[in-house]
Amino acid sequence: MTGKLLTFEEAKRAVEISFKPQLPDTEVTVLLEAYNRVLGIDVVAPQDMPGSNTATVQGYALNAKDTATASEDNPVALKVCGTIAVGETSQVSLLGGEAIEVSVGAVLPQGADTVIAAQDGEREDDTLQVYGEVFSGENMHQAGSDIQKGAVVLRRGQVLGSAEIGVLAALGFMEVTVLRMPMVAVFSVGAEIGELGKPLPAGKVFDAAAYSVYTAIMECGAKPVCLGVVAEDKLAITQMLKTATAVADMVVVCSSVDITEIADTVDKPGIVVNGVAIKPGRQTAVSFIGEKPVFILPSNPSAALLVFQLFARSLVQRLGGRPVAGLKTVMAYAGSKMFSAKGSRSYGLVELKFDENCRLIADPLQTTGAVSALVNAEGFVEIPENEQHIEADQEVAVRLFRGSAGKS
Numbered sequence: 001m002t003g004k005l006l007t008f009e010e011a012k013r014a015v016e017i018s019f020k021p022q023l024p025d026t027e028v029t030v031l032l033e034a035y036n037r038v039l040g041i042d043v044v045a046p047q048d049m050p051g052s053n054t055a056t057v058q059g060y061a062l063n064a065k066d067t068a069t070a071s072e073d074n075p076v077a078l079k080v081c082g083t084i085a086v087g088e089t090s091q092v093s094l095l096g097g098e099a100i101e102v103s104v105g106a107v108l109p110q111g112a113d114t115v116i117a118a119q120d121g122e123r124e125d126d127t128l129q130v131y132g133e134v135f136s137g138e139n140m141h142q143a144g145s146d147i148q149k150g151a152v153v154l155r156r157g158q159v160l161g162s163a164e165i166g167v168l169a170a171l172g173f174m175e176v177t178v179l180r181m182p183m184v185a186v187f188s189v190g191a192e193i194g195e196l197g198k199p200l201p202a203g204k205v206f207d208a209a210a211y212s213v214y215t216a217i218m219e220c221g222a223k224p225v226c227l228g229v230v231a232e233d234k235l236a237i238t239q240m241l242k243t244a245t246a247v248a249d250m251v252v253v254c255s256s257v258d259i260t261e262i263a264d265t266v267d268k269p270g271i272v273v274n275g276v277a278i279k280p281g282r283q284t285a286v287s288f289i290g291e292k293p294v295f296i297l298p299s300n301p302s303a304a305l306l307v308f309q310l311f312a313r314s315l316v317q318r319l320g321g322r323p324v325a326g327l328k329t330v331m332a333y334a335g336s337k338m339f340s341a342k343g344s345r346s347y348g349l350v351e352l353k354f355d356e357n358c359r360l361i362a363d364p365l366q367t368t369g370a371v372s373a374l375v376n377a378e379g380f381v382e383i384p385e386n387e388q389h390i391e392a393d394q395e396v397a398v399r400l401f402r403g404s405a406g407k408s
Helices: 008-016 162-170 206-220 233-247 260-266 300-321 370-376
Strands: 028-032 059-061 076-084 098-100 112-117 121-124 127-130 153-155 173-180 184-188 223-230 251-254 269-274 287-288 294-298 329-334 346-356 360-364 381-382 395-400
Touching: 008 173, 008 269, 008 287, 008 300, 059 076, 153 162, 184 206, 184 233, 206 223, 206 251, 206 300, 206 370, 223 233, 233 251, 233 260, 233 287, 233 294, 233 360, 251 300, 260 287, 294 300, 300 346, 300 370, 329 346, 346 370, 360 381
Parallel strands: 076 098, 184 223, 184 251, 251 294, 329 360
Antiparallel strands: 028 173, 059 098, 059 112, 076 127, 121 127, 269 287, 287 294, 329 395, 346 360, 346 381, 381 395
16 A cells, blocks of 8 residues: 555544544452552542541540640649550540540540640659640541541542552552453564574574563553564464454554555454654554554664654553553753754654753764664654754753663
């Protein structure tokens, strides 16, 4: 199939028109395996937090009304009738004129509605002298003051990070209902591509592109399935596309040859993008086999990873029911002049470092080394179609492949 190249925006719209994600089913997983999963239901607190009134200072629990007449000249004497340590409970119910010694975090006894700090009273044997009025609710956490029973603590669709897992543990959940992770099949096509674990004949290269994309899929919260390398054979490629769409929700192919005609004939609607006016990635194509998207990316590892981030990343996230999160962006200064490709939106891989003035510098990478670019490229800079170049020292936005920017 041939035709006019689509612009970046046209290609994105063409994909969007055919993309009809369904909300994934839910499943139950143990809490310790729930990190980075998407919550499948609202989480409702099964109990108050804290579950009881607790002391926030070391001191004495008492009833505030017993101190109503206390002053420096006329202190109130209360009888200390016991001690409650943190983690303990007491069956004691305070009567009028009584107090009980408590540790920080200790559960207050029945009849106590406030806590006086130890240094604010004076104790001798089992008598506590209070020299000023204490008000109800002082120096204590009331039951349910943090989280009330029945309150919605986490919402369906939230991504579970370390903080959310901690909240669930605090509420006593050992299991949690999450959305099923989408499956994304990955395979490569090309006579020059060799499979890892097998001898590498002269003239072949290992399948770096598929492995980079495989990991990027995991970063998006999906479950990649590696289907290996397929020969440049129409029947073999057709069969693999059928297999891949049968077992996965999306397919990514890293190919050094044009397989668009094959992908277009497997099932309708077929090819919706056949070439995009971007560099690198001009040969990028997208097909839909039924409702399942098939992304055909370059076999160059750095180009495949970049195009995946531009076109497929958000779709993978949406298939998993998670919020769409773009790559982290930082501002930097161009280390040298960056040129665009005429009539195309260009993406230049850059290496980041700090100069002597602590400015973040984006140095363009020479991308002739396809594998070394994966190591050295920390992100990329976009040059729009209507701009011919970016001047040295011009401020640019760098989208990061990794989570941090700059080398020491």
